[in-house]
Amino acid sequence: MTTLPSKTEKKLGLVIDLDTCVGCHACVVSCKGWNTQNYGAPLSDQEPYGADPSGTFLNRVHSYEVQPLADSAKVQPAAQLIHFPKSCLHCEDAPCVTVCPTGASYKRTEDGIVLVNESDCIGCGLCAWACPYGARELDQAEGVMKKCTLCVDRIYNDNLPEVDRVPACVRTCPAGARHFGDLGDPDSDVSRLVADRGGMDLMPEQGTKPVNKYLPPRPKDQMDRSAEATQGEGDIDVLAPFLAPVAEEPKGFLGWLDRTLEKI
Amino acid sequence: MHPAPSVIVFTTLSGLGFGLLFWLGLGLPAVTGWTAFAFFAIAYLLAVGGLMASTFHLGRPERALKAFTQWRSSWLSREGWASVATLLVMALFGAGLVFADASWQPLGLLGAALALATVFATSMIYAQLRTVPRWKTPLTPALYLSISLAGGALLAGQVAMALVLLPVAAVMQVLWWARGDRALSESGTNLATATGLGSIGAVRAFEPPHTGTNYLLREFVHEVGRKHAQKLRILSLVLGYALPVVLLLLPFTHVFALVAVLSHLAGVAASRWLFFAEAEHVVGLYYGKRAA
Numbered sequence: 001m002t003t004l005p006s007k008t009e010k011k012l013g014l015v016i017d018l019d020t021c022v023g024c025h026a027c028v029v030s031c032k033g034w035n036t037q038n039y040g041a042p043l044s045d046q047e048p049y050g051a052d053p054s055g056t057f058l059n060r061v062h063s064y065e066v067q068p069l070a071d072s073a074k075v076q077p078a079a080q081l082i083h084f085p086k087s088c089l090h091c092e093d094a095p096c097v098t099v100c101p102t103g104a105s106y107k108r109t110e111d112g113i114v115l116v117n118e119s120d121c122i123g124c125g126l127c128a129w130a131c132p133y134g135a136r137e138l139d140q141a142e143g144v145m146k147k148c149t150l151c152v153d154r155i156y157n158d159n160l161p162e163v164d165r166v167p168a169c170v171r172t173c174p175a176g177a178r179h180f181g182d183l184g185d186p187d188s189d190v191s192r193l194v195a196d197r198g199g200m201d202l203m204p205e206q207g208t209k210p211v212n213k214y215l216p217p218r219p220k221d222q223m224d225r226s227a228e229a230t231q232g233e234g235d236i237d238v239l240a241p242f243l244a245p246v247a248e249e250p251k252g253f254l255g256w257l258d259r260t261l262e263k264i
Numbered sequence: 265m266h267p268a269p270s271v272i273v274f275t276t277l278s279g280l281g282f283g284l285l286f287w288l289g290l291g292l293p294a295v296t297g298w299t300a301f302a303f304f305a306i307a308y309l310l311a312v313g314g315l316m317a318s319t320f321h322l323g324r325p326e327r328a329l330k331a332f333t334q335w336r337s338s339w340l341s342r343e344g345w346a347s348v349a350t351l352l353v354m355a356l357f358g359a360g361l362v363f364a365d366a367s368w369q370p371l372g373l374l375g376a377a378l379a380l381a382t383v384f385a386t387s388m389i390y391a392q393l394r395t396v397p398r399w400k401t402p403l404t405p406a407l408y409l410s411i412s413l414a415g416g417a418l419l420a421g422q423v424a425m426a427l428v429l430l431p432v433a434a435v436m437q438v439l440w441w442a443r444g445d446r447a448l449s450e451s452g453t454n455l456a457t458a459t460g461l462g463s464i465g466a467v468r469a470f471e472p473p474h475t476g477t478n479y480l481l482r483e484f485v486h487e488v489g490r491k492h493a494q495k496l497r498i499l500s501l502v503l504g505y506a507l508p509v510v511l512l513l514l515p516f517t518h519v520f521a522l523v524a525v526l527s528h529l530a531g532v533a534a535s536r537w538l539f540f541a542e543a544e545h546v547v548g549l550y551y552g553k554r555a556a
Contacts, residue, residue, distance in 0.1 A: 062473055068464055081470060095394065099338055101338045102331050125483065128479075128484075130392075132546045133550075134480045138483075139323075204457065206453065216463070
């Protein structure tokens with residue numbers, strides 16, 4: 001059935017930290033690698049070595065520039081560059097599920113993961129039309145809809161070491177910017193992270209109630225404080241103690257060598 | 265949105281075909297025998313031809329029958345049921361007219377209601393999508409129904425009805441465009457809400473995820489030149505409504521009637537092309553493709 005469950009036992013999802021993401025695209029690569037070899041049809045590429053390459057990806061990283069407004073404290077604030085990974089948000093009120101004419105798209109009652117039963121998908125594309133986030137892509141070779149499975153074939157996989165039982169993107173992220181857990185449990189690590197850091201929804205006005213949350217970037221630095229605010233402080237005073245030479249004069253054998261060579 | 269020819273052909277032709285079936289179901293014109301056969305043949309060619317075209321954009325057309333399963337939740341599935349029910353009921357009604365010289369009125373009225381339900385279901389496939397603010401309005405079903413009724417009246421030779429319904433459809437079209445041009449900015453969805461970064465400052469798309477294109481860009485981020493669109497809108501109004509009305513007001517000849525129908529069809533097809541080509545899907549925001 002493509003009606004949505006009224007309630008799911010768990011709300012498995014991701015918390016993505018926009019403060020720490022460095023935009024390396026490792027999650028994109030590991031996602032494509034895992035999901036092209038496991039659950040469902042492979043993620044095909046068209047003309048991968050040709051003039052106009054394109055392909056199916058379940059996770060893509062955008063980059064945005066944000067220009068803060070000037071105020072009296074910051075006359076000319078520096079623009080921030082924010083890397084922005086985006087995959088399926090496993091919405092509670094997933095519009096992609098209810099539009100499906102065949103019942104191929106469904107949301108699991110046990111953990112809230114939104115999946116596609118590929119043998120039922122007719123490739124009409126309507127679910128991708130209904131998704132505001134661009135999380136679904138019609139595979140051009142297979143003719144069926146592909147989307148993030150939250151690595152359902154990893155997270156419950158007893159054949160993997162326990163440390164690997166998280167989505168491939170989370171496992172690979174070198175910056176620790178992606179976190180996986182149950183967002184329905186207020187005491188879980190991810191829920192506490194969301195509470196501490198003010199985790200937010202994307203496009204809340206679309207009414208999709210996404211499970212995945214994004215942690216907003218924190219203020220980066222104090223470079224733009226006005227002259228008054230920085231008066232009496234050296235430009236690099238915070239780091240200066242660490243940059244000071246640890247030994248002014250060489251001692252011992254090197255000291256003798258230094259002095260001897262000076263005399264020549 | 266990408267204006268896929270299969271979907272434009274489908275909504276244009278089947279809309280006209282089901283519009284004609286509506287009038288035939290009402291017994292307007294009250295035809296029997298071979299005349300009835302000709303009318304029903306035209307209606308079925310348009311309706312079924314349109315439905316066949318709609319399967320061309322499927323990735324897996326061989327599984328199309330599965331689309332009948334989810335009528336409880338999916339407008340696409342409901343459209344499938346409504347269209348098949350209309351075609352079956354009207355086939356019985358038409359058989360009565362053609363072969364038995366009998367007009368089984370209750371069947372005709374049921375068929376007419378189902379024909380309208382089909383057009384309504386088609387329009388709701390688009391009108392339900394919050395992701396395309398231009399479509400997400402009760403005006404969309406109103407537009408589809410008024411065009412279908414007007415075109416059907418034109419094909420059914422109901423001149424008096426067509427002279428009322430064609431201008432009504434034209435007014436709906438203009439209202440729909442006027443509202444549609446403000447829809448995205450009034451929807452409240454923009455790059456600031458899409459990224460959640462609006463509280464920091466002005467957001468600008470700096471780098472897309474890939475240097476090349478992808479399915480999302482091909483399907484949802486089709487952009488049409490504004491100047492081009494305005495010309496097509498005028499062309500659509502002139503061909504779709506003004507010219508047919510003028511031709512209907514002139515003394516009746518079959519040539520004028522045929523020209524009126526073809527002109528209407530061309531006008532509606534242009535309008536349908538714009539319906540898709542001008543529609544802004546909010547995913548384009550992530551790619552910096554929408555002026556917020």
